[in-house]
Amino acid sequence: MKQLFTFIKKEFKHVFRDEKTLLLLFGLPIVQIVLFGFALTNEIKDASLIVVDYSKDAATQQIIEKFRASSSFMIEESILGTAEIEEEFKYGKVKMALVFPHDFEKDLISERKASVQLIADATDPNTATTLVNHANAIIRDHLQEISPEKPNLNILIDTRNIYNPELKGTTNFVPGVMALVLLLICVLMTSVSIVKEKENGTMEILLVSPFNPFMVIIAKAVPYLLLSIVNLSIILLLSVYLLDMPINGSIALLFGVSTLLIMTALSLGLLISNSTESQQAAMLISLMGMLLPTMMFTGFLFPLENMPIPLQIIANLVPSKWYYIIVKDVMIKGLGFSAIWKETLILTGMTVFLLIVSIRKFKIRLS
Amino acid sequence: MKTLSFLLQKEFKQIFRNPTLLRMILAMPIIQLAILPLAADFEIKNINVVIVDHDRSTYSIDLVNKIIASGYFILVDYINSERQGFDYLESDEADVVLEIPLDFERNLIRENHEQLFLAINAINGTKANVGGGYLSRVIGDFNQEIRMEWYQRGRRSNGPTIEAKAINWFNPLLNYQFFMVPGILVVLVTMVGAYMCALNIVKEKEVGTIEQINVTPIKKHHFILGKLIPFWIIGIFVFTLGLFLVARLIYGIVAVGSLSLLYGYLALYLVAVLGIGLLVSTYSQTQQQAMSLAFFLMMIFLLMSGLFTSIESMPGWARVIAQFNPVTYFIDVMRMIVMKGSGFQHVTKHFVIMTGFALVFNTWAIINYRKTT
Numbered sequence: 001m002k003q004l005f006t007f008i009k010k011e012f013k014h015v016f017r018d019e020k021t022l023l024l025l026f027g028l029p030i031v032q033i034v035l036f037g038f039a040l041t042n043e044i045k046d047a048s049l050i051v052v053d054y055s056k057d058a059a060t061q062q063i064i065e066k067f068r069a070s071s072s073f074m075i076e077e078s079i080l081g082t083a084e085i086e087e088e089f090k091y092g093k094v095k096m097a098l099v100f101p102h103d104f105e106k107d108l109i110s111e112r113k114a115s116v117q118l119i120a121d122a123t124d125p126n127t128a129t130t131l132v133n134h135a136n137a138i139i140r141d142h143l144q145e146i147s148p149e150k151p152n153l154n155i156l157i158d159t160r161n162i163y164n165p166e167l168k169g170t171t172n173f174v175p176g177v178m179a180l181v182l183l184l185i186c187v188l189m190t191s192v193s194i195v196k197e198k199e200n201g202t203m204e205i206l207l208v209s210p211f212n213p214f215m216v217i218i219a220k221a222v223p224y225l226l227l228s229i230v231n232l233s234i235i236l237l238l239s240v241y242l243l244d245m246p247i248n249g250s251i252a253l254l255f256g257v258s259t260l261l262i263m264t265a266l267s268l269g270l271l272i273s274n275s276t277e278s279q280q281a282a283m284l285i286s287l288m289g290m291l292l293p294t295m296m297f298t299g300f301l302f303p304l305e306n307m308p309i310p311l312q313i314i315a316n317l318v319p320s321k322w323y324y325i326i327v328k329d330v331m332i333k334g335l336g337f338s339a340i341w342k343e344t345l346i347l348t349g350m351t352v353f354l355l356i357v358s359i360r361k362f363k364i365r366l367s
Numbered sequence: 368m369k370t371l372s373f374l375l376q377k378e379f380k381q382i383f384r385n386p387t388l389l390r391m392i393l394a395m396p397i398i399q400l401a402i403l404p405l406a407a408d409f410e411i412k413n414i415n416v417v418i419v420d421h422d423r424s425t426y427s428i429d430l431v432n433k434i435i436a437s438g439y440f441i442l443v444d445y446i447n448s449e450r451q452g453f454d455y456l457e458s459d460e461a462d463v464v465l466e467i468p469l470d471f472e473r474n475l476i477r478e479n480h481e482q483l484f485l486a487i488n489a490i491n492g493t494k495a496n497v498g499g500g501y502l503s504r505v506i507g508d509f510n511q512e513i514r515m516e517w518y519q520r521g522r523r524s525n526g527p528t529i530e531a532k533a534i535n536w537f538n539p540l541l542n543y544q545f546f547m548v549p550g551i552l553v554v555l556v557t558m559v560g561a562y563m564c565a566l567n568i569v570k571e572k573e574v575g576t577i578e579q580i581n582v583t584p585i586k587k588h589h590f591i592l593g594k595l596i597p598f599w600i601i602g603i604f605v606f607t608l609g610l611f612l613v614a615r616l617i618y619g620i621v622a623v624g625s626l627s628l629l630y631g632y633l634a635l636y637l638v639a640v641l642g643i644g645l646l647v648s649t650y651s652q653t654q655q656q657a658m659s660l661a662f663f664l665m666m667i668f669l670l671m672s673g674l675f676t677s678i679e680s681m682p683g684w685a686r687v688i689a690q691f692n693p694v695t696y697f698i699d700v701m702r703m704i705v706m707k708g709s710g711f712q713h714v715t716k717h718f719v720i721m722t723g724f725a726l727v728f729n730t731w732a733i734i735n736y737r738k739t740t
Binding site: 018020021023024025027028031032035036038039040041042043044045046047048086089090091092095108109112113114115116117118119120121122123124125126127128129132133135136139142143146147152153154155156157158159160161162163164165167168169171172188192193196278279280281283284285287288289291292293295296297300301302303305306307308311314315325328332333335339 | 385387388391392395396399402403405406407408411412413456457458459475476479480481482483484485486487488489490491492493494495496499500503506509510513514517527528529530531532533534535536537538539541542543545546551554555558559562566567570650651653654655656658659660661662663665666667669670671675676677679680681682684685688699702703706707708709710713
């Protein structure tokens, strides 16, 4: 026991001696929380809009004013014709063009029907659809205003946004960042730290020592377990005090399941380090192999239920997916253990499986 | 020149001697590029809806049918109990609960207006917005229909209408993969270039072989060029595989613009990215440090690149940071050339800025690289 303690102390010293690694350990969560909290948003604001107005009358002016007032659009003054629109799009700044044909007002008054063209740069389909929807809503509102009669049979909709009344992006992102940071950093750090001993040849020394080889591994994992819990606390403090996020459920439960995820990550790191021979290979797997898949399959960037079935099956293998569900349930919805037992069981299962496989792969003797 | 060619021989031998690593460098990006874009779909469909209908009138049943027929929604349950509706929301089985009050139809006709209640699971703000938006639109359409019916009975005349015709250029089918594949390819090529370059040089430091090189008459710039060129070639190779094998064969994406322009930009971009890798390596003593630094930078580059969320929507300070991110420019250029067919005159600014990055990172790295420790 005392031996183990000495070893853990050694590992801690290794970690703290290296300030560049610490930057990753503690800097990354902070940067991510700030970026996701304040910089990244799916909302579309100030998209550049060019107006091509062949009619130039009071009616088109009124509509243009409505677009100017909207926060979604920013009107680029221009006297272009339709022919130049494509050229403008190719520079990449302008996102949509609004084209009024000749005699817009005349048509609207005499025939009670006029048309306007919305040309969207659909390179980014998401932005294009959102902008077209916004533009449609603006035109619809305008029509309602100029309509002489008030319409009949009004169905009003009273919308309540449960769990996130202000529709803040952070409510969704914070659990995602927690999953991402805890998983990636733990996997990366453990996988590298063991392979490093192999590569430098120090593993042989450890293995010939009277020390139990499994203790070596536990000693490697403990510092990262503790540091990750510190990390988790930092993320939670930042999200409560900086981003005004609520923690509606039990904090103890949240820490409990987070520790479980960290254990899963540590076991995965072990498996990687036991299956590779060089730091380079271990890093490539845990960095290049895991970064994008973890980001995309956790479910906080793209809705998982949209994905094709085979990808949904792959997503089930990503531990952070389950953790993300748990964090949303506990932290935001304020639910108890009864709501998350299934996900907890799955994570536990993954951890046990990974541990068994990596222990079986762990070679006590080097070739 | 001769020194350089020997150094290159050495590097290539070292790379090819490790086939596992080589396979990983080539296979991992390609597999990811083949799978991940399928997962990146912002289009929100299959919204799970629970309808709590206290009315069960002609109108309410018509409305329910219209919601189902719209194709965006999956009716999870059609019930009478508000409590049960909330349970569905809590267990994540429903995204939206629509409640139709008692006497909806009667009140609508008698008092000319009536309210529906919509409860949205808004943890994912975007999805809530879009789902709520779709449902409001369907209800609006329904409203319009019943009004038309009413008008046709001759009570009122029709108001003026403006028909807004929307056209989607460059991607008429709104295929999200056309947008994501080029972006993800850029990120993967960046990772290969920056990580490999940084790790490779630091490995020489860690193992100690760099000392041996330092005591030889090899010039600083020869050594650095010898390290950069192999990864520059590998970067171009991975990019080509991704562009032709995955983007063209699997996703059917054919660049609209000029390929030589695209490759010209890639060549320049890789110099900048390898410069970053080099810079990271000059600041690190061990592979672990290099990896930590590279990962930290990569994460910021990735999030601030406009790959997932648009840069225009960011607050001012974040847009300034994004301007110092080389990945942003290449993703931009890639999407412009591949999808819109932009020419050199459209991306001149991007070329100038990337040249700047390439010069700054490499000069900085060369100055910081010391032959003596």
